[in-house]
Amino acid sequence: MPSTDNAVVVDGVRKTFGSVVALADISFKVGRGEVLGLLGPNGAGKTTTVDILSTLTRPDRGHAEVAGHDVVSDPAGVRQSIMLTGQQVALDEMLTGRENLVMFGRLQGLKKSQARSRAKELLGQFDLVDAADRVVSTYSGGMRRRIDIACGLVVRPEVVFLDEPTNGLDPRSRQSIWELVSDFKEAGIATLLTTQYLEEADALSDRIIVIDHGRIIAEGTAAELKERIGATYCEIVPRHLTDLPAMAEALGSLLPEKNRMALTTASDRIAIPAPDGPRTLAQALSQLNAANIDLLDIALRRPSLDEVFLALTTENTGDTSATRVERIEAADHGAQYVGRHRKRTGDTSATRIDAGVF
Amino acid sequence: MTAIAAVQPTTSTVQQWWVLTVRLITPTLRNGEVLTQVAASIMFTVGFYIPLKQIMGVFAQGMSSYGQYLMPLIALQAIAFAGVSAAFRSATDSVQGINRRFKAMPIPPLTPLAARMSASIYRCCIALVASLVCGHVIGFRFYGGVAHAVGFCLVVLAIGAALSLFGDLIGAVTQNPEATTPILLIPQLILGLLSVGVQPVERFPKWIQGFVRDQPTSQDVYALRALAGDSTPAAGAVSWSVIGPMLLWVLVFIAGSILLHALVSWRRR
Numbered sequence: 001m002p003s004t005d006n007a008v009v010v011d012g013v014r015k016t017f018g019s020v021v022a023l024a025d026i027s028f029k030v031g032r033g034e035v036l037g038l039l040g041p042n043g044a045g046k047t048t049t050v051d052i053l054s055t056l057t058r059p060d061r062g063h064a065e066v067a068g069h070d071v072v073s074d075p076a077g078v079r080q081s082i083m084l085t086g087q088q089v090a091l092d093e094m095l096t097g098r099e100n101l102v103m104f105g106r107l108q109g110l111k112k113s114q115a116r117s118r119a120k121e122l123l124g125q126f127d128l129v130d131a132a133d134r135v136v137s138t139y140s141g142g143m144r145r146r147i148d149i150a151c152g153l154v155v156r157p158e159v160v161f162l163d164e165p166t167n168g169l170d171p172r173s174r175q176s177i178w179e180l181v182s183d184f185k186e187a188g189i190a191t192l193l194t195t196q197y198l199e200e201a202d203a204l205s206d207r208i209i210v211i212d213h214g215r216i217i218a219e220g221t222a223a224e225l226k227e228r229i230g231a232t233y234c235e236i237v238p239r240h241l242t243d244l245p246a247m248a249e250a251l252g253s254l255l256p257e258k259n260r261m262a263l264t265t266a267s268d269r270i271a272i273p274a275p276d277g278p279r280t281l282a283q284a285l286s287q288l289n290a291a292n293i294d295l296l297d298i299a300l301r302r303p304s305l306d307e308v309f310l311a312l313t314t315e316n317t318g319d320t321s322a323t324r325v326e327r328i329e330a331a332d333h334g335a336q337y338v339g340r341h342r343k344r345t346g347d348t349s350a351t352r353i354d355a356g357v358f
Numbered sequence: 359m360t361a362i363a364a365v366q367p368t369t370s371t372v373q374q375w376w377v378l379t380v381r382l383i384t385p386t387l388r389n390g391e392v393l394t395q396v397a398a399s400i401m402f403t404v405g406f407y408i409p410l411k412q413i414m415g416v417f418a419q420g421m422s423s424y425g426q427y428l429m430p431l432i433a434l435q436a437i438a439f440a441g442v443s444a445a446f447r448s449a450t451d452s453v454q455g456i457n458r459r460f461k462a463m464p465i466p467p468l469t470p471l472a473a474r475m476s477a478s479i480y481r482c483c484i485a486l487v488a489s490l491v492c493g494h495v496i497g498f499r500f501y502g503g504v505a506h507a508v509g510f511c512l513v514v515l516a517i518g519a520a521l522s523l524f525g526d527l528i529g530a531v532t533q534n535p536e537a538t539t540p541i542l543l544i545p546q547l548i549l550g551l552l553s554v555g556v557q558p559v560e561r562f563p564k565w566i567q568g569f570v571r572d573q574p575t576s577q578d579v580y581a582l583r584a585l586a587g588d589s590t591p592a593a594g595a596v597s598w599s600v601i602g603p604m605l606l607w608v609l610v611f612i613a614g615s616i617l618l619h620a621l622v623s624w625r626r627r
Contacts, residue, residue, distance in 0.1 A: 054462040055462060056458065056461055056462055076464055079462060079465075084458075084459060084462040088454070090454060090456045090458060090459040091454070092381055092454075092456060093454060094385035094388075095381060095384060099381075103377055103378075106373060106374075106377040107374050107377055107378070107460075107465060108367060108369060108464070109367035109368050109369040109370065109373070110367055155367065
C-alpha cells in the first residue's frame with residue numbers, strides 16, 4: 001500500500017487530440033475517502049480526465065498518479081486499484097447478472113468458489129437476487145446501473161471513477177447510487193465523480209472542481225463556490241409590476257446605486273444585497289409596508305450551484321460585455337442546467353461577476 | 359461497508375483468457391447461435407447443390423460427383439458465416455463499452471482478442487463438422503487418407519481463423535453490429551459465386567477468368583479439392599503449386615488484419 005495520503009494526484013496534465021486541446025493544464029488531488037466532483041459542460045474534458053486516470057489514454061504532458069501508481073510508467077498497478085464505470089453500462093448483456101459478477105471476479109483472479117460466493121453477496125446487497133439469473137439485456141435502467149457498479153466492486157478498489165453515474169436514472173435508482181457513494185467514503189475509497197447535475201455534485205462531493213475548455217476554472221466546496229459568486233441577497237417581487245419604481249424609492253439606501261441604475265422597464269423584481277441576512281429582509285419589509293406596497297414574494301436567496309456553474313462557464317468564454325442576465329438567458333437556449341431565475345435585473349451578484357472575481 | 363471486499367488476488371493470464379472465452383461461448387448455447395450455424399451449413403448445401411447439380415454436374419471436370427466438386431465451397435461458405443458472427447460479437451463488445459472496461463482492468467491488452475479468436479475457432483469447428491455431415495449426405499468422401507483429411511480440416515480452420523480475425527477487425531472499426539453482416543456477407547457471396555467452387559474457370563466469360571482463377575476463394579477451393587481427393591485423378595495433386603497460393607492468401611489476410619488491428623487500437627489511444 002503506497003504511503004501517500006492522496007489517492008489521486010494530477011499535476012500539469014495536458015492532452016490534445018490533433019488540433020483540439022482536450023485538457024490544457026489540469027492539476028488536482030483527491031484524498032483517501034474523499035469525493036471529488038468534476039463538473040463541466042459536454043466537451044469540457046471530464047471524460048478525458050477519467051480516461052487518463054484509468055490508463056485508457058496517455059497524457060501528452062504532466063504527471064498523474066492513482067493509488068501511488070504512475071499512470072504512464074505503471075498502468076498495471078493503476079488498473080489493479082481502480083473501478084471504472086462509464087456513461088454507458090459496460091457488461092456482457094448476453095450473460096445473466098450472476099454470470100457477469102462471477103466473470104469479473106474470475107478476471108480479477110478469484111477462484112471459482114470465491115467468485116461465486118462474492119457474486120451471491122453482491123446480488124443481495126444490490127437488491128438483485130430476484131433478477132440474478134436473468135440476462136442483463138432484460139434489466140431496467142436502474143438495475144443495469146446497479147449490476148454495472150456491483151461488477152466493479154467484486155474486488156475492493158482504491159479509487160472509484162463514476163462517470164455520470166446517474167444519467168437517465170429514475171429518482172429512486174439515483175438515490176441508491178448516491179447512498180453507495182457515501183458507502184465508498186466510509187470505506188476510505190476515493191471517488192472521482194463526473195457529472196452535469198449540479199444537484200448531484202452538491203449533494204455528494206466534498207469538493208468540486210469546475211472544468212471548462214480543458215481548464216479548471218474554479219475549485220472548492222459547494223458552499224465556497226456559491227460564496228465566490230455572490231453573497232446572500234434579498235429578492236422582492238411586487239404584486240403589481242407598476243409598483244416597481246415606488247418600491248425602488250421606498251427601499252432607499254438598501255438598494256445600491258448600481259442596482260438602481262440597472263433597473264429597466266422589463267424588470268419584474270428587485271434584488272438587494274443582504275449582508276445582515278434576515279435583518280436586512282425585515283428592514284426592507286418594514287420600509288415597503290410603510291410605503292404601502294403589496295408584495296407577491298420576498299425571500300432571502302443564495303445563488304444556486306446552477307447559477308454558479310453558468311456564471312463560471314460563461315465567464316470563461318471571455319465575453320465581458322454581456323450582463324449576467326443576458327448570459328443566463330443565452331445559456332437557457334438548449335442548456336439543460338437552466339437556472340431557476342430567468343430574469344433578475346439589479347442582482348448584486350451580477351456586478352461581482354462582471355468585476356471579474358476569477 | 360460490506361459491499362466492498364478486502365482481498366486483492368493475483369491474476370493469471372490463462373485464467374483470464376479462459377474466462378473471456380467461456381463468456382463468449384456460453385450465450386451461443388442459449389440464444390440459438392449453434393443452431394443457426396448448423397442451419398447455415400445445411401442452407402449452403404441445399405442452396406448450391408440442388409439447383410446447380412443438373413446444370414453444372416456435367417462440367418465437374420471429370421470428378422466422380424458434383425458433391426465431391428462442391429464440398430470445398432460449402433465448407434468455405436460455412437466458415438465465412440462464422441467470420442460474420444465473429445464480427446457481430448466484436449462490434450457488440452465495442453459498442454457496449456465492455457472493451458473499454460477490460461482495458462481499464464489488469465488484463466493484458468491482447469487477451470480479449472485472443473479469447474474472441476478462440477470463440478471464433480469454436481464456431482468454425484461447429485461449421486466444419488456441420489458442413490462435413492452435409493457433404494457426406496450429398497456424396498462427399500475423403501479419398502486422400504488420414505493425413506490429407508486432417509490437412510483439409512486444418513486448412514478450413516486456418517481460413518476460418520483468418521476470416522474471423524478480419525471480421526473482428528471490421529466489427530471493431532464499425533462498432534455497429536447491424537452493419538457488419540452486409541459488409542461481410544456481400545463479398546462472401548460474390549467471391550463464392552465468382553469462384554471455381556461452383557463451376558470450372560473455363561465456364562466463365564473470358565474477360566473475368568483471370569480474376570476468377572486467382573481470387574482467394576478459388577485458390578482455397580483448389581487446395582481443399584486436392585486435399586479431399588477423388589476416386590478419379592481430376593481433383594488435382596497435393597503440391598506446393600496448389601497449396602502455396604492458398605497459404606499465401608491466408609497469411610496475407612492474417613498479417614493484414616493484425617496490422618490493421620494494431621493501427622486501429624493505436625489511433626484510438
